[in-house]
Amino acid sequence: TIAQLDTHRELRHGFPEVILAQGKKFAHLNAITSRALNHKRNLLITRIGKKRAAKLLANHPQLTHHPLPRCVTWQPTANQPNIGLVAVLCAGTSDLAVAEEAALTARMLGAQVETHYDAGVAGLHRLLAASTLLQTARVFIVVAGMEGALPSVVGGLVDRPVIAVPTSQGYGASLGGIAALLGMLNSCASNVTTVNIDNGFGAGYVAALINRTSMP
Amino acid sequence: TIAQLDTHRELRHGFPEVILAQGKKFAHLNAITSRALNHKRNLLITRIGKKRAAKLLANHPQLTHHPLPRCVTWQPTANQPNIGLVAVLCAGTSDLAVAEEAALTARMLGAQVETHYDAGVAGLHRLLAASTLLQTARVFIVVAGMEGALPSVVGGLVDRPVIAVPTSQGYGASLGGIAALLGMLNSCASNVTTVNIDNGFGAGYVAALINRTSMP
Amino acid sequence: TIAQLDTHRELRHGFPEVILAQGKKFAHLNAITSRALNHKRNLLITRIGKKRAAKLLANHPQLTHHPLPRCVTWQPTANQPNIGLVAVLCAGTSDLAVAEEAALTARMLGAQVETHYDAGVAGLHRLLAASTLLQTARVFIVVAGMEGALPSVVGGLVDRPVIAVPTSQGYGASLGGIAALLGMLNSCASNVTTVNIDNGFGAGYVAALINRTSMP
Amino acid sequence: TIAQLDTHRELRHGFPEVILAQGKKFAHLNAITSRALNHKRNLLITRIGKKRAAKLLANHPQLTHHPLPRCVTWQPTANQPNIGLVAVLCAGTSDLAVAEEAALTARMLGAQVETHYDAGVAGLHRLLAASTLLQTARVFIVVAGMEGALPSVVGGLVDRPVIAVPTSQGYGASLGGIAALLGMLNSCASNVTTVNIDNGFGAGYVAALINRTSMP
């Protein structure tokens, strides 16, 4: 068998089944999707391009395609609503796809999500404009490419956990996101942890997990 | 002035003042410590070697030295007790210093902490022996050097946030902890975020923050 | 002459002629294939894409194409059957192509091969489900991308040699497989050796060699 | 001859002779210093440790040692006073040595220099406290280790050139200053250029050059 669906984990977590589309042949992706749909649980497919998404929806019309975050979802079950609020901030317009992947993932896991975009550190007033969000969210997802400085600045402004997501935006010495990643790992703010380059999914997942631990 | 103490942030966070000793001349470190002690708030000094710690304690006898995690503390105020439990696991005996730095930091921030050490993935029974801890902790700090695989395995066993701490333990292609760091950033478990190599402090800090959001 | 066929080595090894298709102009590949076929020995061509395989089969209809492992073979001679069993495990569905290249290579060299796929460390029950295979195989090929942790876990469960194959699956800080490679080189399990990223061929070759030394 | 003193360049620039002490045997350093002193021009020796400085001063008592920036100077001639103001900012107390090397160099080249230290991005109020300096300086030298984010924030606040100096402060993934260097090279602020890690000298030199072009 090409794949062992992890339904055990799914039950344990109360979370949707997740499939990483990238790197899978379409036939394999399609077969795994079919099996997952049979479980009648919420489903999130990440890192899927336009063409493969269209082909998959042709076979499984119940699915919904989200082109910007490059995801496909199915939500037969309503989310378990969480109490806390997850904030998703990003530094530039080019980071939108990753930020939206984080937001969609956190929502699929029951979190309330609010976004504030294009608030990079070279124009601080754009960040400070989000002061209500900065004061009320329980967890922050901060997405940035190039030098990846935004999480440090946000980390200094809030006393709650910040999940930093480096993006591959930039060129030359950005090294496909390595510069931003290193910046975030070396953050001088103490409340920052980091996920892989462009891993909006992981950030949304952990943010929702943290948020959920806040429920009474 | 050589340093601007961030008492503002301290009040905001309800957390101790923290000083990173590494990289500071002793005269600067000593002066900053004096000023911090004047604030009569809890104090945590990290990454301080034996000799410098002894010199500092000679000047400030109220301080306590913790040689294994290489920290110095002062706790005039009792911690705000948190409800949740933070688990600190590590892969090998060589990772102890970093694990203890994480545990001490989390405790300084009011968390209840339980540890389980030397539970590397090449002998799974040693991890599974900690099943009660795996089921009860609200946040996990997982410390590992060499290939850094332990956070992925722990991440697959629990449905709560895992903070992965790569250590510089190893030799050759471990590249001073880069191998472990990369492994953790690429974890196939969705609930893992990562901090810098040997950054037990950061992991303990964020774990306590997450834990605190759980308080009613 | 563009190539010196190593028929000497072929006789010495009792193994098939192997051609690495990647990097060769088609005209050269075709000419070398013709010469190899003249030797009437088993032939294995690796890392050959769909289009070039089709063109090659058009010229040499006796060849067989294996699209998933991207190989072309000819087996005029039955394999020397080996007694031992080679296990091929992989972490995720995306690692299948490399795992199948390893399995095909080992079979071409006379090994009995059994596979167990999609058994990554973030869901340990999927690995433990293969307990019979874990107890009976003489050599293990363990294929994994991303953090590449599976070989360490398998290595801890068995007392036989484990050949680790990192794959280029992943993104961002996976660095095209370097993260998995470093993880495997730094394995805390003592029975692990490593081959190049995506080198299913090499792993299958060595596994069959080890397996063959087991024959009475 | 072991060294060709560049008196030509010295005259051309109206600037002091500069000797990089690091990497030179003491005998060579001493001989070059003797020759330079004969020219009766201002002299700046950089990257010289305590012991070698003491030995050099024993031979040449007219020299002055500056231990924090690790420099030795001789100033027989008064500086050509420049009109503009050079601001030197740094992120943390650990960056002081490099910041002071920049300040000393710029002063040796005739610039008026004002400093503002320990103003890292995780506590923005500490930077904003320097608003007069931010408004009046003609050139900014911004020194930072770890994630190196301060130059981007300063760059966004001022409309004058910012010279970013990464330092080797940090540990683990700071890679001896590479993380800070990459951050600065990828700055999203348009007015930032960068010099080598710990190169306070170069930053001070260029800042004074820019400042000088401002003279009527």
Add this chain to the structure above:
Amino acid sequence: TIAQLDTHRELRHGFPEVILAQGKKFAHLNAITSRALNHKRNLLITRIGKKRAAKLLANHPQLTHHPLPRCVTWQPTANQPNIGLVAVLCAGTSDLAVAEEAALTARMLGAQVETHYDAGVAGLHRLLAASTLLQTARVFIVVAGMEGALPSVVGGLVDRPVIAVPTSQGYGASLGGIAALLGMLNSCASNVTTVNIDNGFGAGYVAALINRTSMP
């Protein structure tokens, strides 16, 4: 909202609005451009390919496309003329696009610009042929790929600031411009600062800033 236009910064700087096209979806780029045009200020769009430029001009016919430097501009307002002269030199014909991006940017910011191309260090007479320019410019932008040695040589010939721009020209061990970048960062000339690989824009921007500080 997908983008927060930084009109504040624009006023502050007296400089045009700048949009980095790379990494933005066309719909986003188009929307941001529309908003920027409404401000009736000078506009510079960088790193935009032929096809996207054509599409953008179809929507906004007032724009001008500059294919070699891969830019699009709109200049409703005449530049504030600067007094000083900016020199743009490059090492090889392959560096032209980046050199032209620097020149165009500096001109958009009011600088007088003169260029001298294909003057690499392996044929020094080609550089020395530009002696008038070397003597008269106030700031130098020096663009080079491969080993990136030209800024050091120019830096030794002039007593004014040199902004070094590494390009991604080269192959193999040029590592996409990293070799040139490292060369420039390690320049033995004291008057050299560096920007990101292929960042002609940044170099032109800072050169114009420095040039502007020279105005009476």
Add this chain to the structure above:
Amino acid sequence: TIAQLDTHRELRHGFPEVILAQGKKFAHLNAITSRALNHKRNLLITRIGKKRAAKLLANHPQLTHHPLPRCVTWQPTANQPNIGLVAVLCAGTSDLAVAEEAALTARMLGAQVETHYDAGVAGLHRLLAASTLLQTARVFIVVAGMEGALPSVVGGLVDRPVIAVPTSQGYGASLGGIAALLGMLNSCASNVTTVNIDNGFGAGYVAALINRTSMP
């Protein structure tokens, strides 16, 4: 507890307990050694320097110190004699310590070992002088620093498994053994697998495991 001794694995493998001394505080190392000695099984301690070994032997006089391979052993039980022969070859005199660590480890695991040293590829006659060993060994351990070419040459001469061990010998672009490691991972010989830089232990362990599978 600071360490969980893996006696389970020990029984399973029929192999000695192994302790990696590097990275452990002496107090921890000593305590683990005491516990291991209580098990009355063979013991191998690796990567232990002269001073720590002397201190350990002072506490545990039954131990034997092997200075060249930097190991300490105790062998209360005779080895299970294996039938096959393990060959250990090395390229230069500087690789001796690692080669001896491999040989000692393989012997501790019951293998018959023969060595042939200083047989680097720049003087092929020195390798060919070992033709009997090349024809009779069942497994080859090939240790080399600098360019690490020896395993490829040996791999082409024999039809049995070759375990390549890169060493950190060399300077400059040898990058502490990375050059040799990369060379071995890219070997054009099909029968080569690789272990970590300087990991003589791992190579000896796997060689003995392979050798053992050969027993009737």
Add this chain to the structure above:
Amino acid sequence: TIAQLDTHRELRHGFPEVILAQGKKFAHLNAITSRALNHKRNLLITRIGKKRAAKLLANHPQLTHHPLPRCVTWQPTANQPNIGLVAVLCAGTSDLAVAEEAALTARMLGAQVETHYDAGVAGLHRLLAASTLLQTARVFIVVAGMEGALPSVVGGLVDRPVIAVPTSQGYGASLGGIAALLGMLNSCASNVTTVNIDNGFGAGYVAALINRTSMP
């Protein structure tokens, strides 16, 4: 002007004009070619693809295209015949293009060239078959990808200069030729110098230069 033709160097060297086509826009390449042809001297254009070569020959029918080494040449003048012999060896069929570029270049510079291909170190007999060439050539160009071991072996067999050319052939940890490059730089043979990855041109050029110094 976009390019300054280096006719000075051409006369000095007695060598052809050389144009690196890669990285140049076609219009620029074409203009430079026209000017070069006007000089009526031998011309060598390197790193030019099929399509661009065809377009160039359409404009300049006197040119000759060499598809395998990806060059275009014009030879109005007969070569100055050199006395010595340049040997070009390569490790695998995939290295042919680079080897042929080296051979063509050396011939364009007047050298007598003999080639021996597909003689990688994993089958030494293939190299030893070229013993006459090994004994008679004055300079050796040795081209190899993957682990790049061939130059060390050749270097040990001959007492004349060996120019090593790493190629980008390989995959995974070959890192686009970096593995081979590092191997060659760390060669334990004393008579080896190295050029850039895939730089057959540079190797052929220097080989011909060395060869020429041998003329009476």
Add this chain to the structure above:
Amino acid sequence: TIAQLDTHRELRHGFPEVILAQGKKFAHLNAITSRALNHKRNLLITRIGKKRAAKLLANHPQLTHHPLPRCVTWQPTANQPNIGLVAVLCAGTSDLAVAEEAALTARMLGAQVETHYDAGVAGLHRLLAASTLLQTARVFIVVAGMEGALPSVVGGLVDRPVIAVPTSQGYGASLGGIAALLGMLNSCASNVTTVNIDNGFGAGYVAALINRTSMP
């Protein structure tokens, strides 16, 4: 035996025996030296520190120590005088040790050597001062650290082979000589080949070899 002396190669080359001291235990170094001295041939020991040299000379008083190039030699036989001239140039005073190692090696191999030091590219007049040497030498060794630009400039001035030697001089982004190495590998001068960082020995060896091929 710990070492196989390569007397075969020695005879073949007509060159001295060479021992690389670095990485060898003193006992091994001493034993190899004894054996080499028995051969009564010229002997060159490289990369040997002061203390080990003193110890070695105590045992073997016929040896001569050269502290700057860190070598030990014995020359019972007069050199075979070569006709050609080898030029050794270096960029800065800090590169002297490597330059002297190159000069000593070339002299040990019979070459006539002339040196010209501290002629870095940031002060071109210092290089041009050596015009006679530039016109007369048959081979050039050019030693440089930091950005390593000198070989390209020399390469453009002469029509003979240039051997570039990067040194580990510099700091920060010089990466222990990697920056200089990459610069040299990417030289835009066609007559440059490169050796390992700090490998003065290799450069001197090849230069003498090339020089020797010039003898009638």
